[in-house]
Amino acid sequence: MRDLVAGMRYLGKGQRWVAQHGRWWGFGLIPALIALVLYVAVLTVLALWSGDIAAWATPFADDWDEPWQGLLRGVFVGLLFAGGLMLSVLTFTAVTLLIGDPFYESLSEKVEESEGNCPPSPDRPLWQEVWIALRDSVHVLLRAAGFGILLFVLGFVPFIGQTVVPAIGFCVSGFFLAVELTSVAMQRRDIPVRERLRLLRGRKALAVGFGTPIVLLFLIPFIAVVLMPGAVAGATLLVRDLVPDEQAPEQAAGQGGAAAPYGQMAAPGAYGPPPASFPPNQGPPQAPPSPRPQSGPGSSAARPPAGW
Template sequence: MRDLVTGMSYLVKGQRWVGRNRRQWGFGLLPGLITLIGYAAAMTALVFWADDVVDWATPFADGWGSPWLGLFRGALTALFFGGCLLLAMLSFTAVTLLVGQPFYEALSERVDLAEGGSAPSSGLPLWRELWISARESLAVLVRAASWGVLFFALGFVPFVGQTVVPAIGFCFSGFFLTEELSAVALQRRGVPLRQRLELLRSRKLLVLGFGVPLTLLFLVPLVAVFVMPGAVAGATLLARDLMGEDEAAEAATEFTAEVRE
């Protein structure tokens, strides 16, 4: 339970950090705003064209009589729109992080400098970092979307689909959201995707304490935009914990104090 509380505290500490550094908060808002505008335009277009897409995809139903044609295509339209909305929710963080890679990396470095006095660097050119980030984000998105489809289907199971499945779904969403956010700091440390997932699985309560409350906040896209800079700062603090850097810094400080004495 201690890890669960610690994970929640990193979420709060991240927001406090950007609150004390307003320029970094404003700097970190730009990618989220750009992504939100793009997603809003896409979802607006989807509202107008979803019926046409379903009609085009189901020509075999043109001859069906009323009310079956309307019920069938209406259900497909709802499923199509719901699936696109789920994909948008799952991909929003990944796309925002990709768009804002230089912004969030700079923010994460400043958190490292403030906490430990140094900021690890991958030493890779920007284009290489963007390529690695895009490739690994896509891999995570495919995994998250696969689980999302499964949970969406299980949601139709009576009782279980309305109680147990949403709770488990939030836990999975929190895990993958934490992975995406902590990747900003861990990629700078040269930690590949497979090892990042192993690190996160080794401290599941820490990850869930950070990710699940954040997932609930991110259900509202506008809130996600304003919370994102602090989430990146908090995820950097969490990454330092996963890598044992804070313990190492404390040990070095204690050793230095003992030598001086």
């Protein structure tokens, strides 16, 4: 439950960041607007042809009496359009990130710079970055499509298909949407897509808490365009806390350990291990103490200095 709430907070943090940096919010709107026009056209075609698709997919119901034929095909049309919307939500992010890869890379990098300790981007040409993003998106979408087909079939189960399955579908969509949105910051750290999935599977509630509200909000017309820059910013902040910082150990190793504060003992091993020749729990051998000077007639202490 704590991770669910934390995921929602990252979405709020991202929106707050772009609200405080209005120029970057406008910068991030450009690819989302281009993708929106494409998806509106595709969904319009799907809505116009959904009845014909339902009749083609259910030829066995041609001889059924009403209302059973209309009920079956009406359910099919509803599920088809719901599946199209779910697929649109998932692929909208992937397509928008693909179109706007240079835009969102700059936005994510700016977020990290404002937070401090921004990792350097891999030294790769733009075409290679786009190819990696496309390959990773296809990998994620194929996995999401497998879950989508399973949920589509389960949608025909009475009662469960109309209550439980849609709720599970939104959570699954939220998880994979979180995978897509975090890809910008993960790719900067050169983390492969399989490792990204493993990291987010280890914190499923965090990923679902971040991605599911975005899925629900993206169903509202045009809201996806407005929220997309903040979603990328929030995903970047999430990655900064999810992925361990590997810079600190390297810096500590390069410095050979830090000195203890004044008045405190240094931690064992802070200045390196003792030489191998010394016995354990002992320091270097001490020189034998010099004999105490004596004040007799023959002693050097009683002898006057030369030239006296």
